[in-house]
Amino acid sequence: MNQLDTRVVDDSSALTERIRRILKQHGRLSRDAERLSEQDDLYEAGMSSHASVNVMLALESEFDLEFPDQMLNRSVFDSIGAIASAIGQLGVG
Amino acid sequence: MQEAATRIAALEPAPGGCAGSSALAGTGTRAGSAAQLLEGIRERVGALAAAHAAEVDRQARFPRESVAALRALGALSAAVPRELGGAGCGMRALAMQCAVLAQGCASSAMILAMHHIQVACLARHGLSSAPLREYLSTLAREQRLIGSVTSEVGTFGDTRSSVCALTRADGRFTLAKDATTISYGAQADALLITCRRSSEAAANDQVLVLLRRGEYQLEPTGGWDTLGMRGTCSPGFRLRGGAPLEQIVPGAFADSSAQTMVPYSHILWASVWYGIASDAVARAAGQVRAQARRAPGTLPSAATALAKVSAELQAVRHHWQAVADEFDALQGGAMQELLSIGWALKLNNLKLTVSEAAARIVHQALQITGIAGYKNDSPASVGRHYRDLLSAALMVSNERIAGKSASMLLVFKDDAVAG
Numbered sequence: 001m002n003q004l005d006t007r008v009v010d011d012s013s014a015l016t017e018r019i020r021r022i023l024k025q026h027g028r029l030s031r032d033a034e035r036l037s038e039q040d041d042l043y044e045a046g047m048s049s050h051a052s053v054n055v056m057l058a059l060e061s062e063f064d065l066e067f068p069d070q071m072l073n074r075s076v077f078d079s080i081g082a083i084a085s086a087i088g089q090l091g092v093g
Numbered sequence: 094m095q096e097a098a099t100r101i102a103a104l105e106p107a108p109g110g111c112a113g114s115s116a117l118a119g120t121g122t123r124a125g126s127a128a129q130l131l132e133g134i135r136e137r138v139g140a141l142a143a144a145h146a147a148e149v150d151r152q153a154r155f156p157r158e159s160v161a162a163l164r165a166l167g168a169l170s171a172a173v174p175r176e177l178g179g180a181g182c183g184m185r186a187l188a189m190q191c192a193v194l195a196q197g198c199a200s201s202a203m204i205l206a207m208h209h210i211q212v213a214c215l216a217r218h219g220l221s222s223a224p225l226r227e228y229l230s231t232l233a234r235e236q237r238l239i240g241s242v243t244s245e246v247g248t249f250g251d252t253r254s255s256v257c258a259l260t261r262a263d264g265r266f267t268l269a270k271d272a273t274t275i276s277y278g279a280q281a282d283a284l285l286i287t288c289r290r291s292s293e294a295a296a297n298d299q300v301l302v303l304l305r306r307g308e309y310q311l312e313p314t315g316g317w318d319t320l321g322m323r324g325t326c327s328p329g330f331r332l333r334g335g336a337p338l339e340q341i342v343p344g345a346f347a348d349s350s351a352q353t354m355v356p357y358s359h360i361l362w363a364s365v366w367y368g369i370a371s372d373a374v375a376r377a378a379g380q381v382r383a384q385a386r387r388a389p390g391t392l393p394s395a396a397t398a399l400a401k402v403s404a405e406l407q408a409v410r411h412h413w414q415a416v417a418d419e420f421d422a423l424q425g426g427a428m429q430e431l432l433s434i435g436w437a438l439k440l441n442n443l444k445l446t447v448s449e450a451a452a453r454i455v456h457q458a459l460q461i462t463g464i465a466g467y468k469n470d471s472p473a474s475v476g477r478h479y480r481d482l483l484s485a486a487l488m489v490s491n492e493r494i495a496g497k498s499a500s501m502l503l504v505f506k507d508d509a510v511a512g
Contacts, residue, residue, distance in 0.1 A: 030295045043347050046295030048253065049437075050497065056504045069508045072434035072501075074351065 012084065019083050022062055023047075026054040038081035043074070052077050059083065063092045125167050127186035133166040135193050143197030146324075147469075150200070150477050153323035155280050159194070159201035160238065168205065170233035172212040177226065178233035179216075184357070185417040187213075188364035195368025196375075199481040200324025202368055204238075206361035207276055207325075211239035211285045213357045214301060214342065218349040224339040225303060228283070239303075240281030242332060244273040250490055253350060254296035258289035259341070267335035268302065271314070276327040279313075282306050286332070287346055299346035302336070309334030321480030352431040356420055358489075359440040363413035366451035366485050367406075373478040374399075374406050374454060377461035380473050395461040402457040409450050416443050434501045441498045448485035455479050 016038060023033040023042065030046030047055070055077065060066055067076075067086065076086045125133070142159035149156045163169055172187055173179020182190075187209050195202035212232065219225035231237065243252040257270040268288055275284070283305045290300050314329040342349060377399060384393035416439060423430060430436060455478045459466045465473040 043345070044295065044298045046297065048297050049347075050500055053434075053500045053504055060504070066506065067504065069435050069506055070433070072504060073429065074347070074432035075429060 015084050015087065016080055018062060019059070019080050019087075022055060022058045023080070026058045027051050036080060038084070039079050041078055042080070043078060049074075055083075059087070063087055063090075065090050065092050125180055127171070127180055127182045130166060130168050130171050130180055130182070131186065131189050131193065134163070134168060134190050138162040138166060138168070138201075139193055139197040141197075142194060142201040146198035146200075146477065149198060149324035150321075150480075153317060153319070153326070155277060155326050156198055156201040156204065156324045157280075159198055160204065160280075163201075163205060164236035167233075167236065169208060169236040169238060170212070172209045172216060173229050173233045174216055174220075177216075177229045179212075179229070183417075183421040184360055185414065185421050187357075188360055188413060188417045191361050192364040192368040192371070195365040196372040198324065199365065199369045199478070200322055202365045203322055203325050203362075204277055206358075206365050207241055208239055209361055210354060210357040211241050214285060214349055214353050215239075215303065217353045218301070218344055219303075219342045221343050222339045222341075224337065225342065228303060228305070232283075237282035238277070238280065239283045239285055240275055240277050242270060242272050242275050242278075242284050242286040244275075245287075246271040246273055246329075248296075250493060252287065252354075252489070253299070253347070255287050255289045255299050256296070258292040258294060259300070259302070260292065261338065265335055265337055266302065266341065268304075268333070270332045271329075272332055273329050274317075274327040275311070275330045275332070276325045278311055278328070278330050279326065284309065284332070285342075290345075297347065299350075300344075301342040301346050301349060303340045303342065304334045304336055308336045320483055321477070322484045348428075348432065351437065352428050356431060356436070356440055359444040360413055360417050360420065362485070362488070363409075363443055363447040364417075366447050366482060367409050367413060369478050369481055370409065370451040370454040370458075371406055373458040373466075373475040374402055376466065376473045376475055377402070377458040380462050380465060395463075398457065398461050402454055402461065405450060405454055405457070409447055409454070412443060412447060416440070434505050438498055438501055438505060441494050444489070444494055445491055445498070448482075448491060451485055452479075452482045455482050 020033045023029060027033060027042060027047045028051040029042065036045060056067060056072070065087070071086055075082065077083055138159055141162050142156060145156060145158050167180070168190065170179035171182045171190060173181070175181040191202050191206045194205055215225055215229055244250065245256055247256045248254050257268060259266040259268055268286065270286060270288060278284070283303060286302050286304060287299050288302060289296065290298050310333050311330040314331055317323070317326055317328040381393050381395050381399050385396070455475055459475050459479060462473040462475060465471045466475040468474055469476050
């Protein structure tokens with residue numbers, strides 16, 4: 001348990017960096033993805049639902065995973081932190 | 094008349110499918126129950142709307158007779174919660190009202206549908222604001238009509254982005270919007286308007302605001318001389334107005350759009366389109382029956398075509414009824430679920446399928462009626478139905494919706510079928 005927790009903490013910044021890179025490329029944000037906090041609302045930052053699909057696709061490719069349909073929900077992708085936790089739930093990252 | 098009664102009987106909601114029959118207990122005298130409203134629309138409003146439908150269409154004028162009758166019945170507060178004096182109707186009950194009314198007059202039914210959609214947005218997202226709550230009570234008491242202002246010059250039909258933005262000062266906001274169409278804009282008692290949260294906000298960072306008559310000015314920028322849906326009176330307007338900040342619907346329009354505006358629009362529009370198509374089929378059926386009576390024992394030549402078109406009509410009815418029932422069955426967590434891609438696709442599919450099928454059905458009805466249906470002054474005329482239904486694929490363009498679905502399907506796995 002402890003070991004796992006440590007790994008998660010160590011990797012979390014690497015994980016959010018990868019997410020930021022994808023957002024930068026596909027999120028069509030009106031703000032710089034590097035300067036968003038983990039809690040900032042991505043939709044308020046200009047991500048359209050169309051762009052969010054591209055972000056999902058890029059995340060699936062980057063992390064070699066498939067989001068199950070019940071996770072394909074606006075709120076699961078509404079911040080960097082939420083995306084990281086979704087990826088974490090799928091046991092990746 | 095008998096035909097109409099049979100058709101409408103087939104539309105009866107399942108018992109318990111709407112807001113109960115005890116609605117009169119404890120609420121205002123106006124409220125009525127879902128069942129009483131449907132009965133009233135069928136018995137009184139429908140026939141009146143049908144009697145004026147041709148003139149409304151010809152003159153492209155507001156169907157004031159049917160809207161007055163809806164008011165007298167209390168139908169404009171059908172979607173207002175019971176505790177605020179409305180009937181608290183669910184989706185299935187609202188859709189039934191629209192379908193029944195559309196059999197008489199498509200424009201009247203579309204106005205009722207659009208009004209229900211606006212009321213639902215306030216009822217589902219606005220109750221934490223005291224003035225919006227109060228407005229819903231007033232609406233129920235005085236049967237006020239709300240219009241919608243989502244379209245705008247410069248957004249190219251994308252309701253999920255806005256150019257105009259709120260300016261806030263001293264507890265109030267002001268707003269100016271160049272709207273490409275506002276249905277019954279000149280007749281509405283209030284408008285629900287999409288706009289950017291502030292002048293710094295991104296195009297899709299929108300909110301909904303309520304402006305009541307007196308709080309806005311409308312300057313027409315065009316006319317409404319269209320092929321169909323002529324009674325909805327939907328020209329462009331330049332709107333300017335302002336109100337206290339409490340008239341901003343709490344939360345983001347991104348959420349209320351997915352949770353309310355889109356599901357109510359697609360389901361209620363589908364029920365309107367179904368109602369139009371079913372009246373066209375009824376006219377075709379009337380002709381086929383008349384032929385059959387002239388020569389009992391011989392199947393009229395168009396009878397088989399009628400059998401085929403009624404199968405398609407049934408598929409359309411089951412489609413919107415099933416989605417309405419599924420919506421009504423959503424429990425706690427419903428608001429989250431409505432933000433899912435699964436629901437977005439389900440609603441898009443309903444809109445695409447019914448808008449195309451209904452237009453096809455009227456085309457087939459015309460083949461059955463032949464010249465009698467082609468004539469504008471015959472009882473079998475389906476010209477108005479035909480023209481009205483041409484709007485279905487355009488009000489939110491099917492091309493745009495199919496594009497959005499195509500994109501969502503790239504990530505959606507349809508676990509429900511696969512698993």
